[in-house]
Amino acid sequence: MSSSVPVDVDLALVGGGGAASLVLAALDRHGVRGLRVAVVDPVHRRGQDRTWAFWGHPGSDLDPLLSASWRQVEVVTPAARRVLELAPLRYAMLRSGPVYDQAAEAEKRLDVARVLAAVDAVHDDGDRVLIRTAGGPGVRAGWVLDSRPRPPARPGRTNWLQHFRGWWLAADTAVFDPDRAVLMDFRTPQPARGVSFGYLLPVSDRYALVEYTEFSPALLTGAGYDAALAGYRDRLGLDPARLAVREVENGVIPMTDGPFVARPSPRVVRLGTAGGATRPSTGFTFSAMYRQADQVARALAAGRPPVPAPAYPSRHRWMDAVALRALDRGSVGGPEFFDRLFDRNPPERVLRFLDGTTTPAEEFAVMSSTRLLPMVAATAGDAAHRLRDRLRPRRPVPPVPAAVRDGLPPAAQDVEP
Template sequence: MPNPRGRDHAQPVLTIVGLGAAGASLAWRLLDAGVPFEVVEVPAGAPERSPERTWSTWGPDGPGPFGPLVSASWPRIRVVGRDGGVVTADLGSWRYRSLHSTVLDRAVRRRLERAGVAVHERVLTGPPPAPAVDTRPVPVPATGRTLLRQHFLGYRLRTARPVFDVRTATLMDFRTPQPAGGVAFGYVLPTSPTEALVEYTEFSEHLLTPAQYAEKLGEYLQRSGIGAHEVLSTETGVIPMTDAVFPASGLPGVLRWGAGAGSVRPSTGYSFSTLQRQADALAAQLPGPLTLPPPHRRRHLLMDSVVLQGLADGRLGDGFFVNLFRRNPVHRVLGFLDGTTTPAQDLALMATAPRAAMLAAVAARALPR
């Protein structure tokens, strides 16, 4: 990007396009740093506006500067196998945390208004005014070997009787029919004994119809013994899981960032922690030229590509994820999912994976497309 240094600092030195997880994270830091900028955001109700959703992170603190905005946190996590076997892990000083998009949006907008930052609400169909950080989604490149999708329907619900353990987040409950070439699981984030976000999630190639999502989630609720309940709100989403390389914007002065720049972890669909690390790096560079730091280490991308291949061809399934948590310290697994593990920790983790299935996935990945 061109260097905006030397411009009148009463004028914006940057345009942020989009106030989703990426745009809001950068805007928050620029407000702290006193860097003048402006925002272009899709109006509420427009089809291009990202749906409301819950972001999750973990670690000893955070996420980033948003600790005070965390909606809920849990000191334990669990994974449930298809056979009902449960792996529960105490996180010690860590916490698994959730942050709702509406809470972050309101907090960022309040700060923008107090600081007098211009927020232009319109659908931007062409290139943004440079210099800019463009967080709009882009089509997934066709250059990858594997493309799955993390797609889900979630209900924030209230039950007629206490059924939830408020100290435990269920990351994956595989007691649901499994799709060919992927996995399906329940995801439960309780906020009280009678309230929780409960999702039906698939990692698979093909999306379902709205009726099919509702049917799958209904089956999971029944199988889990949730009982009578009322639905308070819903969440839906589709997140690409791909080993494709996302190209730069190709536009002078426009830095593409977010899901459209590969910030989503290919094997898990997580991105919020990665965005916080990248937002710190970008904010530290201003008002100078911006260079996007790599979202993930190369070895992690290689490992993710093998896992995606194994999921897509059916060699890896629910047992792969259950055994990762069963055979490893929980901080090693969560560190790998977050991209913070060392090479030694990665080797130790992979040593617990099913050897034959992993080697077959490696061999399949080596074949010509």
């Protein structure tokens, strides 16, 4: 841009990844026209840089973009192997390439301005928002949707990371069952503090994503992830001599009960993880991110401010804090926790609970299936910690982990478990 005058728009999307791409597609889908839109990001996202997996009902606008979907999934613990029938839901895999392509087509129809620059500052005066960019005049917008990674407003009482590595494996013979995915397999070695599991998402009988995931406070080394993946591949009985690693995916997602501020100023709205779309106890993000995009587009189509509802009910955020505390203190084991959930509840209820869309009555049934005394102790500890937080001076907010800040591609917790 050669002019020193900021680009003037009605809506600016700061960050051009998955959240912004879903917003552009939703604006196009809901027929929003005549709106001046800009995307501000130093990178124009294309191709397969990440994979999401999620569950929902068939028949959505995402169906033509999916790489695969499954009506059956397995949950494996040392105690049992369960085959879950998900109907009327299905588990689905969505790679980033088709999402970016759909967003690019929406950009053309919406006549979106693309500003390839890093953002230095965002200033909201209550009437307009000025976005200052590196080496350019910036953008002035009526509303800003900001999906850049941000730390929580204060440190959480529990601060974990969901971190993972996946291999896209091509086999020279038919070794995968394309009709069934492995949702969670807890036969992996469990860390001293945290939870680990593997999973398998087959696209065909010869091509699949195999991934190793940990919920824990600290990252592994690259060699550590590879060793864990090799061990899980062997656990699945796959012969490495008959396999080729075609792609590698890595990801890091914050798991914390620290609050994310979804509306930091009158005309700035945060989306994605920064806007609370990541479920703290599981790392699930995509479904909430999709809901945010749809709500934004519906609001703009109706002439309302583009402010989505909270990603999850407050009671779910409280339950997440309790569950994280119980897992972090070791009073509840991860494999046992999920084993009891799937053993004592219909699969659909558990999946909707993990996605934050259950009713209070369903949530009571789910929580009743966990071990009572450890969860009561975690609830009491969480309440005491909340009281201490109110009475003590605020601590500095820890920085965003480098892997999250630098945008390593989330695979299956985005790909979710």
